[in-house]
Amino acid sequence: MFITLKPHKPHYENVPFEIPSSWEWTTINTISKSILYGVSESAKTNGKYRLLRITDIQNNSVQWDSVPYTDFDENKAKSYLLSDGDILFARTGATVGKSYLVQGLTEEAIYASYLIRVQTYDAVLPQYVKFYFESGYYWEQIEQGSVGVGQPNVNGTILGNLHVPIPPIHEQFRIVSELSKWMGIIDIIEMGKTDLQTIIKQVKSKILDLAIQGKLVAQDPSDEPASELLKRINPKAEFACDNGHYTQLSDGWTVCRLEQVTNYEQPTAYIVNSTTYDDSYLTPVLTAGKSFIIGYTNETAGIYSNLPCIIFDDFTTDSKKVDFPFKVKSSAMKILKIHKDIEIDYVAMFMSITRLVGDTHKRYWISEYSKLEIPIPPKAEQKRIVYAAREIFTQLDEIMESL
Secondary structure (H helix, E strand, O other): OOOOOOOOOOOOOOOOOOOOOOOEEEEHHHHEEEEEEOEOOOOEOOOOEEEEOHHHEEOOEEOHHHOOEEOOOHHHHOOOOOOOOOEEEEOEOOOOOOEEEOOOOOOOEEEEOOEEEEEEOOOOOHHHHHHHOOOHHHHHHHHHHOEOOOOOEOOHHHHHOOEEEEOOHHHHHHHHHHHHHHHHHHHHHHHHHHHHHHHHHHHHHHHHHHHHOOOOOOOOOOOOOHHHHHHHHOOOOOOEOOOOOOOOOOOOOEEEEHHHOEEEEOOHHHEOOOOOOOOOOOEEEEOOOOOOEEEEEOOOOOOEOOOOEEEEEOOOOOEEEEOOOEEEOOOOEEEEEEOOOOOHHHHHHHHHOOOOOOOOOOOOOOOOHHHOEEEEOOHHHHHHHHHHHHHHHHHHHHHHHHO
8 A cells, every 4th residue: 555645844844854845744653554562472482473572672683583482362463463574663661762673584473562563654665764763863752752750661652653754765765775785884894893892802911911921021131130129028928930820930020929019908998878979079989890980979088098009899809900089889899009119000900810700709809819929020120011001002092992
């Protein structure tokens, strides 16, 4: 069935943006022969129909082999059978507004109740409508129309009333063709970007490996050996110039335990009292994990300021060097001070690539992590290593930012 799109200029006088004279502003209702909610059926291991759910749709694709089945009344199922060209719309939850264009169906399938199916008239390409469902203007309308205190949702009425600009059918074909070409190129670029980001992370890890093996910068025979440095730190301690883990230490290097060059402090005095954070407050609240700064507090008491230091997550063994005043989220952390004759950045590099993974309920610093052996280069070489690593990391970060 074909429809003729008639001008709606009187109804759409306050249009969001101008469109070519051959285009028309209309609604999803006007271009759709059907807008229909899915079925409330239970997923099963076996059945007559595949039952497509919101969770089966990931990154605009469906792995149909993993989609469950359902048994549904055959006479009723006819109304819900999916066909190529159908557009499914997530109407509730965190993914509200997400859409999926059905293509390449090989089995009979129906769709679950949290999805709405849109079937367009022949005068409107579903591929064009799908691209519209990806546009910024579409998402602005979804955000304005979503309702619900707990879970946002958009019902069929709101969906049907969304405004959509429609070009002539031949121009729709040209638009879909051009967008498909560019989206394919963008996907290749994104894939390459992801690969490059992974490579950069691997390069950083390799740089740090080379750093603690004495292979990042040249050695200088005139440097004071690290053994002399460590003897000044602790005259009674015994240090190795070789061991099972570092069997080919560079000249002038020595191995010691982390606890021999660090002092730790419990963070109890610095735990934040209130988790009512605000970006306008001055003092950051830290965790040693990936999130690092989890918020800002206006509390003025119990701020740690004996800087620089390293914060160490006692459960995950994540660590971060910190050179600004802070408070902490919880007691699951150690605050480490590195001996003044040891470069803190060098120790931070070692810790950033040295993790212990095991029982997440176990505290690691005292029992195991502090006992780890760290190769120590001469003081002057520590400085050269830190400088070289920073220079390389800065260049790699610039590449990352440009992606």
